[in-house]
Amino acid sequence: MAKIVVVTSGKGGVGKTTTSAALSAGLATRGYKTCVIDFDVGLRNLDLIMGCERRVIYDFINVIHGEANLNQALIKDKRIDNLYILPASQTRDKDALTTEGVSKVLNLLQDKFEFDYIICDSPAGIEKGAYLAMHFADTAIVVTNPEVSSVRDSDRILGMLSSRTQRACESLEPIKEFLLLTRYSPERVEKGEMLSLDDVKDILQIPLLGVIPESRAVLKASNMGVPVILDQESDAGQAYTDAIARFLGEDTPMRFVDNKKKGLLKRLFSTRAKEKVTT
Amino acid sequence: MVMGTITEAKAFELKGNMVTLPILYLNLSDFTLFDQQLQAVVAQSPRMFQQSPLIIDLSHILAGESIDFPRLLRALRSHAIVPVGIRNGSVEQQAAAKCAGLGIIAPGQGKKKSEPKKLAETAMIIHKPVRSGQQIYAKNRDLVILGSVSSAAEVMADGNIMVYGALNGKALAGVSGNENARIFCSVLSADLIAVAGHYKLRDSLEEQVVPQSPYGIQVFLDKQHLCIQKI
Numbered sequence: 438m439a440k441i442v443v444v445t446s447g448k449g450g451v452g453k454t455t456t457s458a459a460l461s462a463g464l465a466t467r468g469y470k471t472c473v474i475d476f477d478v479g480l481r482n483l484d485l486i487m488g489c490e491r492r493v494i495y496d497f498i499n500v501i502h503g504e505a506n507l508n509q510a511l512i513k514d515k516r517i518d519n520l521y522i523l524p525a526s527q528t529r530d531k532d533a534l535t536t537e538g539v540s541k542v543l544n545l546l547q548d549k550f551e552f553d554y555i556i557c558d559s560p561a562g563i564e565k566g567a568y569l570a571m572h573f574a575d576t577a578i579v580v581t582n583p584e585v586s587s588v589r590d591s592d593r594i595l596g597m598l599s600s601r602t603q604r605a606c607e608s609l610e611p612i613k614e615f616l617l618l619t620r621y622s623p624e625r626v627e628k629g630e631m632l633s634l635d636d637v638k639d640i641l642q643i644p645l646l647g648v649i650p651e652s653r654a655v656l657k658a659s660n661m662g663v664p665v666i667l668d669q670e671s672d673a674g675q676a677y678t679d680a681i682a683r684f685l686g687e688d689t690p691m692r693f694v695d696n697k698k699k700g701l702l703k704r705l706f707s708t709r710a711k712e713k714v715t716t
Numbered sequence: 717m718v719m720g721t722i723t724e725a726k727a728f729e730l731k732g733n734m735v736t737l738p739i740l741y742l743n744l745s746d747f748t749l750f751d752q753q754l755q756a757v758v759a760q761s762p763r764m765f766q767q768s769p770l771i772i773d774l775s776h777i778l779a780g781e782s783i784d785f786p787r788l789l790r791a792l793r794s795h796a797i798v799p800v801g802i803r804n805g806s807v808e809q810q811a812a813a814k815c816a817g818l819g820i821i822a823p824g825q826g827k828k829k830s831e832p833k834k835l836a837e838t839a840m841i842i843h844k845p846v847r848s849g850q851q852i853y854a855k856n857r858d859l860v861i862l863g864s865v866s867s868a869a870e871v872m873a874d875g876n877i878m879v880y881g882a883l884n885g886k887a888l889a890g891v892s893g894n895e896n897a898r899i900f901c902s903v904l905s906a907d908l909i910a911v912a913g914h915y916k917l918r919d920s921l922e923e924q925v926v927p928q929s930p931y932g933i934q935v936f937l938d939k940q941h942l943c944i945q946k947i
Binding site: 590592595600640 | 844847848863869
């Protein structure tokens with residue numbers, strides 16, 4: 438039975454789609470048959486990040502409305518076996534999503550297509566799109582940036598996860614919640630410009646899946662239509678790989694959370710430079 | 717021959733509407749102090765009382781006491797107030813009011829004096845942190861939260877509130893008037909705390925030094941003042 442995972446945050450622009458792309462690509466690379474669904478109807482982005490925008494013919498809404506079948510709408514990734522994308526509609530809005538329709542599609546993906554993981558890329562906000570993306574989930578990954586508004590919105594989303602999802606409504610085993618802290622910059626935390634990992638953990642009080650450092654590789658990968666996890670040279674790509682290992686229950690040390698200690702030479706040079714300024 | 721029916725225009729319609737009327741709670745059946753005090757009240761906002769209908773409430777008057785309604789009406793009308801009826805009077809008082817041309821407002825329409833409700837025996841226990849945007853109300857009972865209350869979350873109880881974690885949101889204990897209710901928490905940095913309607917906001921909490929204690933903080937009412945103490 439496929440595990441349904443929602444990637445959510447409340448706030449926009451924190452890295453939900455980047456994370457959905459990385460998570461699905463990572464799980465598929467590990468050999469799990471994975472489908473990633475874009476719930477952001479009307480603001481379709483996932484296809485761009487996954488680099489399959491030219492191959493979208495039918496979409497999620499077409500399947501819900503019975504205008505196409507899932508076989509026609511699912512796009513098979515060209516780089517990774519086992520990875521499929523179900524794009525959102527760009528011409529409709531969130532009202533085109535219905536609880537029954539989403540349930541029907543998820544059931545088909547689980548039973549007929551036998552996926553191992555279904556990743557639901559939630560839109561921002563707490564309205565219908567976000568609500569339906571989380572409603573059937575078994576696991577939630579809450580993507581948060583180290584700043585106060587993102588943390589508060591994540592807190593709000595966690596409240597919804599524990600009260601309005603199917604698991605909550607039917608008093609089943611509660612949904613598993615994980616924190617993924619993205620765009621983290623240890624230098625700025627040290628300067629006091631950014632909330633620290635401990636601050637965020639203190640407020641949200643859920644297990645930490647990983648910390649993704651602020652990285653130029655993310656924007657570059659997005660623009661090229663390649664999930665950043667495939668760029669294993671980059672710190673963000675490695676951090677996502679670690680996060681997926683933890684998601685699968687492996688014990689991996691947390692990287693990219695401490696400010697890099699400067700080497701002896703660099704330190705000598707920087708104190709020299711400072712002395713020069715003061716004299 | 718069939719008579720043609722003529723539809724008559726409706727002369728009126730009868731509807732029940734909620735309106736807000738001022739209510740005068742009579743405390744003394746003796747009127748020696750009444751005129752002077754009424755004069756003072758009307759002088760504060762004369763326009764508010766101009767031709768304003770008013771209901772006289774007798775719940776503070778003993779059933780056996782007789783009231784000089786003509787005297788009361790003269791006093792009120794001299795300030796252009798229009799008394800329309802009484803409520804919560806005894807049978808004799810109602811009869812006297814009827815003689816004076818006042819209406820009788822049926823009992824039960826007035827708010828009964830609210831006694832603090834008896835609390836249920838078991839507390840409501842919340843096993844998770846209360847998140848931003850969530851509201852929890854423990855009706856007629858205590859509320860125990862095993863976790864923090866996030867900022868912009870609200871917890872309310874008719875009884876006490878106990879937070880085993882940081883209280884960052886709003887906490888209102890004794891919301892139906894229990895002045896003995898208390899708030900307990902491990903760390904206090906609330907947006908608002910209130911006991912039986914007496915409240916303090918974050919600003920005023922920041923002004924005073926909120927004590928810190930390894931055993932936690934309690935908030936309670938002492939002579940209508942909200943006190944914050946370490947346990």
